[in-house]
Amino acid sequence: MTARLTIFLVFFSTMAVGQVQDDWDIQAENFLNRIKNIEFFIDRFNSQGTDTLQRNYQIISLFDLTKLKAKNSVSYRETAAAFIRSVNRRDHQVLLNFTDTSWYAELSVKTKSSGLLTCLLQVTPQPSGHAWSVVAITLDGRETERFGPNDIIFPPNANGTDFMSVLIAFRDGKVPAVNKMNVRAEMIQRITYHFLQVDGWIFTVDYVDRNSKNSGWLVNELVKTTGDGKINYRRKLHLD
Amino acid sequence: MRRIIFLNFILLLLSSSAFAQTELPEDLKEYFKKSILAKVKRLEHYITLIADKSKDEGLRKSSINQAVELFEDENKKVQISSMKNGVQTVVDRPVRTYFDRLYAITADRVDITFYEVIQLTDVRLGPDKRYYATAYIFQDTKIYYNSHSDIPDYSDRTEKAIDITIKPDTTIVGDKTVVLYPAKLGNINVKETKSPK
Numbered sequence A: 001m002t003a004r005l006t007i008f009l010v011f012f013s014t015m016a017v018g019q020v021q022d023d024w025d026i027q028a029e030n031f032l033n034r035i036k037n038i039e040f041f042i043d044r045f046n047s048q049g050t051d052t053l054q055r056n057y058q059i060i061s062l063f064d065l066t067k068l069k070a071k072n073s074v075s076y077r078e079t080a081a082a083f084i085r086s087v088n089r090r091d092h093q094v095l096l097n098f099t100d101t102s103w104y105a106e107l108s109v110k111t112k113s114s115g116l117l118t119c120l121l122q123v124t125p126q127p128s129g130h131a132w133s134v135v136a137i138t139l140d141g142r143e144t145e146r147f148g149p150n151d152i153i154f155p156p157n158a159n160g161t162d163f164m165s166v167l168i169a170f171r172d173g174k175v176p177a178v179n180k181m182n183v184r185a186e187m188i189q190r191i192t193y194h195f196l197q198v199d200g201w202i203f204t205v206d207y208v209d210r211n212s213k214n215s216g217w218l219v220n221e222l223v224k225t226t227g228d229g230k231i232n233y234r235r236k237l238h239l240d
Numbered sequence B: 001m002r003r004i005i006f007l008n009f010i011l012l013l014l015s016s017s018a019f020a021q022t023e024l025p026e027d028l029k030e031y032f033k034k035s036i037l038a039k040v041k042r043l044e045h046y047i048t049l050i051a052d053k054s055k056d057e058g059l060r061k062s063s064i065n066q067a068v069e070l071f072e073d074e075n076k077k078v079q080i081s082s083m084k085n086g087v088q089t090v091v092d093r094p095v096r097t098y099f100d101r102l103y104a105i106t107a108d109r110v111d112i113t114f115y116e117v118i119q120l121t122d123v124r125l126g127p128d129k130r131y132y133a134t135a136y137i138f139q140d141t142k143i144y145y146n147s148h149s150d151i152p153d154y155s156d157r158t159e160k161a162i163d164i165t166i167k168p169d170t171t172i173v174g175d176k177t178v179v180l181y182p183a184k185l186g187n188i189n190v191k192e193t194k195s196p197k
Helices: A002-013 A024-031 A038-046 A052-060 A065-069 A074-087 A164-171 A176-180 A229-236 B002-016 B026-051 B057-068 B095-103
Strands: A103-111 A116-125 A130-139 A143-146 A185-195 A201-208 A216-224 B077-084 B087-094 B109-114 B131-144 B154-166 B169-173 B176-180 B183-194
Touching: A038 A052, A038 A216, A052 A074, A065 A074, A074 A201, A074 A216, A103 A164, A116 A164, A164 A185, A164 B077, A164 B183, A201 A229, B026 B057, B026 B095, B026 B109, B026 B131, B026 B154, B026 B183, B057 B095, B077 B095, B077 B154, B087 B095
Parallel strands: B077 B183
Antiparallel strands: A103 A116, A103 A185, A116 A130, A130 A143, A185 A201, A201 A216, B077 B087, B109 B131, B131 B154, B154 B183, B169 B176
16 A cells, blocks of 8 residues: 555656645545446546546546556656646646547457457437447458448447447347358457547557456556547548 | 325426437436336346245246346346356356246355445437436355355356336326336346455
């Protein structure tokens, strides 16, 4: 616990975001619990109704602290500090929004033929409410098929059961594009959320499964972007 | 008093039907939450009852039908996980098969309890004018091959995520049209299985 406190003292001393309270570890207990659902991640990121310092703690608890604490991750710590400063200014707080269209869920689906099917989904507005829409499906990183926001849709809570309904639809032959690829979907190996919602930043969120309160959906990668950074990132995801 | 409460309830439902929208009013959110929690608690109750070999067999069997009725349809899947030598295996079963197998576990005693408060996400309107959410339950399973033993032969703690759908249902009460919002369960996904400490 002392080591953890020291690391956070060092971390926050580089941030100039205010004093670190002596009871950090007691307070951290309020924030450090496994994040079961990406919606809880968004809620904690926004931390509405808390002051700037409290929100700093909340946001830092959304990072994979093991990665952040690694000895060779000084530059990553500095990047994280700059990110927190940019989203949590006293005069301007940047919030995430579930119904924003600039974040994506990437499913890596293992198939029986051992090829990897990558499915990208996006939350899209619909005439009634919202849906998770499949925007692109790629087989083994080469054959990509793109779709409109109303072509293949799933309920807005599909993320809660780790897109089990998407896997079942693939398995049951209900998605012609997957049938055409002649693969049989077996299981979702990995889910990564790509957030492009924050100006000048891209971050990914992955599920960290470990026996620790700092687990569940946590920030895995964080990069500062300039110019065409987001356009290039979307290309990398086979979105454009 | 009872009549006033009922009238308020009807007014709440009627007023809520006008919201086709994005942000749900607080009273409707609260109503959905209560409706979902009631349904999930019934699921927990049936899981415990169907597995409990000390209970009457007829009651346990008839509970299977009642448990299945909590779901949108019988095609919904329940993931089952187990731990062996620290390795987790997960398989999907249709809901009825899941309850049939739960009933038929080969053991002297099966204790299933739920150890934490049910957690819920926000309720969101979907493209089909239904409302959607996810509920989380926390299940503690203990299996004894010898009912006199105090130490279970198998035990695990599993966290499960449940798809919830609320389909507005219009009905006539007296001379008024009322919209009801019954919650139904969907696929159940295993989030995590651990051997208890």
